[in-house]
Amino acid sequence: MKNKRALAKALAAASALSVSAVSQAGSLTVATPQDPGSWDPIDTFLVNWASLATNVFDGLTYRGPDLELVPGLATRWEELDDGTRLRFELREGVTFHNGEPFDAEAVKFTFERLLGEEGAKGPQRSNYTAIESVEVIDDHTVDFHLSEPDPVLLTKLAGYGAMIVPPGYIQEHGDEHFNSNPVGTGPFKIVDYRPREDVRLEAFAEHWGGAPKLDSVTYRFISEPSTAVAELQSGRVDIVIPPTIPIGMIDTINNHDGIRVVSVPSPTVEAIRFNTQSGITADEKVRQAMIMAVDRQAIIDSILAGEGKVIASFQSAQSFGHDPELEPYPHDPERARQLLDEAGVEPGANVQIDVRGNDATFGEVAQVVAAYLQGVGINASIQPYETNVLLNDIIPAGRTGEMFQQKWGGWTFDYDNTAYLMYHTGERWNPYDSDEELDRMLNAQRGITDRAEREAMLQEIARYTQERALEMPLYSLNALYGVSDRVQGFEPAPDNRLRLTDVSVSE
Structure with missing residues (x-):
């Protein structure tokens, strides 16, 4: 009887496995x-x-x-x-x-x-x-x-x-x-x-x-966005993951039978970081001027079709350490020109913006940023790189131009994981800057167990980095998926x- 029960149990398990295999x-x-x-x-x-x-x-x-x-x-x-x-x-x-x-x-x-x-x-x-x-x-x-x-x-x-x-x-x-x-x-x-x-x-x-x-x-x-979307339309791809889909192709996908765009707020943020060690961007006033020269809300409205939000620091609103009271630098071209004049920057000064060559959307953004900088007397050229080259060679080795694209996933949803790696002396993503006070704050917040106290210190770090204008914070992005x-x-x-x-x- 015992053996019969064991056999029945085994047959039932095999049957369940068979059903499972079909469903899989x-x-x-x-x-x-x-x-x-x-x-x-x-x-x-x-x-x-x-x-x-x-x-x-x-x-x-x-x-x-x-x-x-x-x-x-x-x-x-x-x-x-x-x-x-x-x-x-x-x-x-x-x-x-x-x-x-x-x-x-x-x-x-x-x-x-x-x-x-x-x-x-x-x-x-x-x-x-x-x-x-x-x-x-x-x-x-x-x-x-x-x-x-x-x-x-x-x-x-x-x-x-x-x-x-x-x-x-x-x-x-x-x-x-x-x-x-x-x-x-x-x-x-x-x-x-x-x-x-x-x-x-x-x-x-x-x-x-x-x-x-x-x-x-x-x-x-598939690095080419138009190819990825074409493969989605043809049915040879079922899901296209971010950040592949260009904003300009959202309607193309949604108007095609059998596929759609799924959008969700994400921790991903975009910025243009500065070489604080050499060139005109070594001057804090120049960096502040460049930020004020750019209308970031206009970029979101015109290029991102509203699929993003202006950020004041290099983190999204979902990040622990985000300060809702911290206001972004205003778009103020007149003040930007004054700061450039105070810094002794002559009209026609040149800067280079290094970008990921396969990022079509940011390529458009960089062009608009360059146009805004032109409006205050700075000539910006755009240098595209293969993504792995830019991230593994150019940036960590400190071989960028005066400005370079930095996209950050913020996957811990905690500003520490961004700020420490971006600003602490000697870190991979901080090839140019060294600031003892900033190092002190970054180290101190890691030892704080009280959540409210630590949040306040992270917000202080965000204010400090904004004052020093270590990057041009642009926007937080929605994650766009193409789905069959x-x-x-x-x-x-x-x-x-x-x-x-x-x-x-x-x-």
Whole structure:
């Protein structure tokens, strides 16, 4: 009788599995504008990486489109020792895509690698330097020992460098192999990667959160916006992710049968940053004048079709640290000319604006900015670069012109993650400036556990950077997705980090 019950149970499970397999049938194709070049979590800061890799890797925590922080590979956590120790209880029964078990040793390995020599080669380590060590308590418990409390750490653990990686696989195959053949614990696994062309994912049925509804997902790297939209119209692409879709093509998509644009407010902000070390932009008055010369609301109305908001500092209204009382610099060409005269800048002075060559919308914005600068006597030329070259070579090496485009995802929704990386001395995105007072404020706010006090300090930092005019804050952007009507269960992520587990397609 016992054997019969076991057989019946097995047959029922097989039947359920068969039904599940039928319901999972379907493939999705996503257009993304950029190949990150490496799938290793510690090698990247790119939103285009996260829009795919959120499906391949898991962190100890997870934050979805609703922006709520929930358990990921950790089922619970608690603060100990006044916030300088975090204890995580880990999910049991989880395996990596290669069958390797997930446990406390995998967590320890991940963070020792991130904070060690390998992590030093990439841009993520500075986000996690509060972590002094990771202690294994038992197979499913770890303690993070911190040099000081980090009020944003739990959110950081939900993305990018903190994604948990398999120790055995990396030790056997090496870091270079892992870059192109990553293994995680996420709901999809990478099965084929053709650099600059596409990457194909298959459902990982053993995922701890349940099998995805899709069988497979293909991400195609399409840098040209018009090509991506044409592929959406033809049905060869199901989703086009931000920031691909030009504002001017919104109506084209919405007026085409079977596809639509889905817009959601996002933390993404755009600015033109200044070389504060050399050239006319080394003068604070000149930088202030350039900001006042540009009518940013007119840019939003005319080029962005209202899909954005003017910002006073380099953060969106969704960011913790945003000060609603902080007013943007006014559009005041007359005052701009006065400041330029006070700074001794002769009419006809030249500046260069470096931009991402594949960003069609910002290309238009840069042209308008140049026209406004011309109106106050400054000649601005625009220098386009391939995105990876600009971000990995030109900016970090301090080889830009007087001005350069900076788009920032603000994915932690906390101004610390923007301000520290943009303004602290020696950081990758701060190749020119060094300010002891600003360094002091940035360091101090990280040790504040009182939420209201820390928010006030972040707002003070925003005011300070505005006074120094370290960049020309332009606008926060809505995230624009192009979506086929055959896509079911799609929820747009404000930060582009799509989790496709519950997405399906209708034929």
